[in-house]
Amino acid sequence: MKMKIAVLPGDGVGPEIVREALRVLDAVARRSGHTFEIAEHPVGGAAHDLCGDCLPAATLAAAKDADAVLLGAVGGPKWDSLPAAERPERRALLTLRKELGLYGNLRPVKVWPALKGASPLKDEIVSGGIDLLVVRELTGGAYFGEKLRSADGRSAYDVTPYSVPEIERIALLAFESARRRRGRVTSVDKANVLETSRLWRETVTRLHAAKYSDVELDHMYVDNAAMQLVRSPARFDVLLTENMFGDILSDEASQIAGSIGMLPSASLGKGGRGLYEPIHGSAPDIAGRGIANPIATILSAAMMLRYTFGLDAEADGIERAVGEVLASGIRTADIAAPGVNTVSTTKMGTAIAEVLA
Numbered sequence: 001m002k003m004k005i006a007v008l009p010g011d012g013v014g015p016e017i018v019r020e021a022l023r024v025l026d027a028v029a030r031r032s033g034h035t036f037e038i039a040e041h042p043v044g045g046a047a048h049d050l051c052g053d054c055l056p057a058a059t060l061a062a063a064k065d066a067d068a069v070l071l072g073a074v075g076g077p078k079w080d081s082l083p084a085a086e087r088p089e090r091r092a093l094l095t096l097r098k099e100l101g102l103y104g105n106l107r108p109v110k111v112w113p114a115l116k117g118a119s120p121l122k123d124e125i126v127s128g129g130i131d132l133l134v135v136r137e138l139t140g141g142a143y144f145g146e147k148l149r150s151a152d153g154r155s156a157y158d159v160t161p162y163s164v165p166e167i168e169r170i171a172l173l174a175f176e177s178a179r180r181r182r183g184r185v186t187s188v189d190k191a192n193v194l195e196t197s198r199l200w201r202e203t204v205t206r207l208h209a210a211k212y213s214d215v216e217l218d219h220m221y222v223d224n225a226a227m228q229l230v231r232s233p234a235r236f237d238v239l240l241t242e243n244m245f246g247d248i249l250s251d252e253a254s255q256i257a258g259s260i261g262m263l264p265s266a267s268l269g270k271g272g273r274g275l276y277e278p279i280h281g282s283a284p285d286i287a288g289r290g291i292a293n294p295i296a297t298i299l300s301a302a303m304m305l306r307y308t309f310g311l312d313a314e315a316d317g318i319e320r321a322v323g324e325v326l327a328s329g330i331r332t333a334d335i336a337a338p339g340v341n342t343v344s345t346t347k348m349g350t351a352i353a354e355v356l357a
C-alpha cells in the first residue's frame with residue numbers, strides 16, 4: 001500500500017511536537033515493516049516568512065497529492081497583524097480544510113486512567129471514565145458563509161449556510177462512529193432560535209429513522225450541551241455538531257481530559273483522505289523550550305494509521321504505548337501534579353517510541 005504522508009510542522013511548538021510523532025511513526029514502521037513516504041512542507045507563519053504566503057501553492061499541491069497530512073500548528077503573534085484572510089489560521093488551516101474537502105472533524109476526548117487527577121472536574125464526575133467523541137462539521141456554516149462589513153464600517157454579518165447533503169454526510173459519520181462505539185448520538189443545535197438548526201434537526205432525525213434506528217439519538221440545545229459537558233460528561237458517547245458549536249464545545253471538552261495537550265483530531269474527507277493534528281495551537285509562550293506535550297500529535301498520528309491507512313493494530317499499539325508511559329509516571333509539565341518531576345518533549349516522545357521498539 002502506498003502510504004504517502006505530507007508533514008506540515010508549522011509554527012510555535014509545531015516542529016517540536018511533530019518531530020516526536022515522526023519518531024513514533026518510525027518505530028511503528030521498523031516493527032511492522034510498513035513504509036511511510038514522508039515529506040515536510042512549509043505552512044503557516046513559517047511559510048509566510050519564507051515566501052509571503054501561509055499556504056504556498058507547492059504545499060497545497062503536496063497535501064492534495066498525499067494520502068494523509070500530519071500538521072503541527074499554525075499562527076503566532078508575529079503574524080497577527082496580517083490582513084484577516086492572509087493570517088495563518090484562515091489562509092492555511094481553513095483553506096486546507098476546504099480545498100481537501102475535509103468535512104468531518106473527529107475529536108475524541110477521554111480521561112486516561114493515570115491522569116484522573118489532572119482533570120479539573122471532581123473525582124466523582126470523572127471516576128467512572130469519560131470517553132466521548134465530538135463529530136464536528138468542518139467545511140460549512142459561519143466559517144465559510146458570506147462575510148460583510150458595511151461601507152461605513154459600523155455593521156457586519158457572517159452568514160451561516162447549511163444544506164441537506166452537508167448535514168447528511170456529517171450525520172452519517174456520527175452514526176457510523178456511534179455503531180463502533182457505545183451506540184449513542186447526541187445531536188447539538190439551537191433549533192429554538194436558528195433556521196439552520198431546524199434544518200439540521202429535521203435532517204438528522206430523517207437519516208436516523210431511515211438508516212440508523214439501531215443507534216440511540218437525542219437532540220440537545222447547544223447551551224444545555226455546554227452545561228451537561230461539565231455536569232455529567234459520562235452521559236455522552238458521540239456529540240454531533242455544526243462547525244462553530246463544535247469548535248467551542250471541543251475546547252470545553254478538552255479540559256475534562258486535564259490538558260489540551262492530550263487531544264488529537266482527524267479531519268476526514270471522501271475516500272479516506274485525512275488531515276491529522278493536535279487540537280491545541282502553536283503555543284508561542286512555550287515554543288522552542290522543549291517542554292510541550294507531544295502526546296496530542298502522537299495520538300493524531302495513531303488516528304491517521306487507523307482512519308486513512310486502516311492499520312488498526314498499529315494505532316492500538318501507539319495508544320497502548322501512551323497509556324503505559326503515562327502509567328509509569330512520566331509527565332510533561334502540563335499534565336504533572338505539583339512537585340512531580342517533568343520530562344522534555346523529546347523524552348516523552350522517546351519513551352513512547354521505546355515501548356513500540
Ligand code: IPM
Nearest residue numbers: 089090093094247250279281
Ligand atoms: C480549531 C481552531 C480553528 C477553528 C481556528 C484556528 C481557525 O480553533 O481547529 O478548533 O476555529 O476551527
Ligand code: MG
Nearest residue numbers: 247248250251
Ligand atoms: Mg478551536
